[in-house]
Amino acid sequence: MSPRSVVVTGASTGIGRATVLELVSAGFHVFGTVRRETDAEGLRRQFPEVVTPLIMDLLDEDSVRAVGEVVNDTGPLFGLVNNAGAALPGPLETIPLEVFRRQIEINLTAQLLVTQVMLPALHRSAEETDARIIMIGSIGGRLSGPMLGGYGAAKHGLVGLSSSLRAELAPSNADLELRSRRRRSAPSYAAPNSESKQDGNAALPRRVRPQHGAARVESLTSALSYRSLQWHVSGSNRRDSCPGTAGGNPPRSRSRLQGRSRW
Numbered sequence: 372m373s374p375r376s377v378v379v380t381g382a383s384t385g386i387g388r389a390t391v392l393e394l395v396s397a398g399f400h401v402f403g404t405v406r407r408e409t410d411a412e413g414l415r416r417q418f419p420e421v422v423t424p425l426i427m428d429l430l431d432e433d434s435v436r437a438v439g440e441v442v443n444d445t446g447p448l449f450g451l452v453n454n455a456g457a458a459l460p461g462p463l464e465t466i467p468l469e470v471f472r473r474q475i476e477i478n479l480t481a482q483l484l485v486t487q488v489m490l491p492a493l494h495r496s497a498e499e500t501d502a503r504i505i506m507i508g509s510i511g512g513r514l515s516g517p518m519l520g521g522y523g524a525a526k527h528g529l530v531g532l533s534s535s536l537r538a539e540l541a542p543s544n545a546d547l548e549l550r551s552r553r554r555r556s557a558p559s560y561a562a563p564n565s566e567s568k569q570d571g572n573a574a575l576p577r578r579v580r581p582q583h584g585a586a587r588v589e590s591l592t593s594a595l596s597y598r599s600l601q602w603h604v605s606g607s608n609r610r611d612s613c614p615g616t617a618g619g620n621p622p623r624s625r626s627r628l629q630g631r632s633r634w
Contacts, residue, residue: 378402381455383410395421429481439488448492450503453482463520471521478525497544504547506533
């Protein structure tokens, strides 16, 4: 009996590479998607015969559909791990819309596209036994911090997409789970066709790049972290839970719509 197959996107580094290792150890055959031939060759060397590397770029719809055809031609697909993604930091006040749209495209729209092209093979597996779809989410899908508004918007959207898709797939044996992660190590999509890893700063206006005003960015991030995140995350009533405020009380912000203080 041939081993069951799983697709893992973003298999070159980080969570994707670790997932490939675990699946291979458990006896699965893995289709690992990467963007560069050098990464594909690395998978071939490390996992000969048990991993099939496939070149795919989430920003290139044709490449995604081509990979879908390859996978569907091989037979039933037991699992899909939508792991590939990117975070391109920048303040929403000045982030170029191109950079914002790129994060939505990669972290939300492309996740649906990959799922759509893999579903025919997943349904075939579900008809025989069952099938699994894993969406790799983020703490950013629950609470968005400063400088990561685009990423947070996409991850919040992924929560809604996953909820709807899970309900739509309920009549079949295809199950969907959304898993959140706090840290990630993956190549960025900041510079398409670039072979170097970048964090998206090159796409930001010069005056807001961290390397051109690190103190300003650090100060902004620190201030906003205390005022919009820390009190929510801690959930504490201790008066010393929010440093930097008089008497340790949490900072308040005035809502113009409601005309009263709110957290």
